[in-house]
Amino acid sequence: MPPRFNIANVLLSPDGETFFRGFRSKIHAKGSLVCTGEGDENGVFVVVDGRLRVYLVGEEREISLFYLTSGDMFCMHSGCLVEATERTEVRFADIRTFEQKLQTCPSMAWGLIAILGRALTSCMRTIEDLMFHDIKQRIAGFFIDHANTTGRQTQGGVIVSVDFTVEEIANLIGSSRQTTSTALNSLIKEGYISRQGRGHYTIPNLVRLKAAADGDRDDDDD
Numbered sequence: 001m002p003p004r005f006n007i008a009n010v011l012l013s014p015d016g017e018t019f020f021r022g023f024r025s026k027i028h029a030k031g032s033l034v035c036t037g038e039g040d041e042n043g044v045f046v047v048v049d050g051r052l053r054v055y056l057v058g059e060e061r062e063i064s065l066f067y068l069t070s071g072d073m074f075c076m077h078s079g080c081l082v083e084a085t086e087r088t089e090v091r092f093a094d095i096r097t098f099e100q101k102l103q104t105c106p107s108m109a110w111g112l113i114a115i116l117g118r119a120l121t122s123c124m125r126t127i128e129d130l131m132f133h134d135i136k137q138r139i140a141g142f143f144i145d146h147a148n149t150t151g152r153q154t155q156g157g158v159i160v161s162v163d164f165t166v167e168e169i170a171n172l173i174g175s176s177r178q179t180t181s182t183a184l185n186s187l188i189k190e191g192y193i194s195r196q197g198r199g200h201y202t203i204p205n206l207v208r209l210k211a212a213a214d215g216d217r218d219d220d221d222d
């Protein structure tokens with residue numbers, strides 16, 4: 001497998017020096033739509049700073065697929081909606097300009113492969129969750145993902161910082177805010193997760209939580 005793609009490495013290389021020439025800088029306020037899912041100017045953007053949510057909407061509900069942060073790139077023609085969840089700066093190029101840029105800086109293709117891989121993983125995870133997992137399993141899976149990526153092992157368990165509101169978690173796991181809140185509180189009551197304060201949680205026993213994510217809750221009566 002190639003080393004994990006980092007746009008900074010490309011931009012600091014001789015190829016990268018001229019890469020952003022021809023890109024337009026755009027600032028998106030929190031809550032604004034970067035991409036509406038149809039009729040947008042086609043192109044590719046790179047996130048410079050901030051955070052974007054990629055999601056799909058139906059008549060009554062929506063589902064978040066994944067988030068883009070600094071260094072990630074994405075296109076305007078995927079059919080997904082993209083919303084700024086905080087003030088976000090992107091550099092945008094129309095599709096023709098981006099195509100030419102790819103020819104002069106082929107290592108940028110790693111960025112495209114990386115985001116396509118993440119999008120695919122996230123969509124497969126979403127399908128698996130919706131088809132096979134109940135709400136508690138989905139929440140357990142969400143916390144395990146965070147433990148694996150940003151968790152810090154301590155004597156009392158794995159400390160996890162979660163930069164998402166309950167509503168955002170609900171949209172990621174394909175449930176409502178109320179159901180997610182009730183199921184999360186229940187996992188807390190059952191000792192799988194403990195809440196330390198806003199956005200800070202401890203997982204006292206990761207193996208037990210993993211079993212819960214697999215549907216094997218020891219105190220399961222629902």
Ligand code: HEM
Nearest residue numbers: 044073074075077078079095096098099102112115116119
């Ligand atoms: C993060 C980057 C990208 C993502 C997630 C992405 C995603 C997609 C998706 C989902 C489609 C199917 C759309 C549909 O059938 O409605 C598509 C089509 C296409 N994409 Fe991309 N794309 C990306 C980057 C690019 C780039 C960089 C180029 C060219 C330089 C490109 C060129 C095309 C073309 C030519 C099509 C076919 C359009 C058509 O059938 O009319 N894409 N892409």
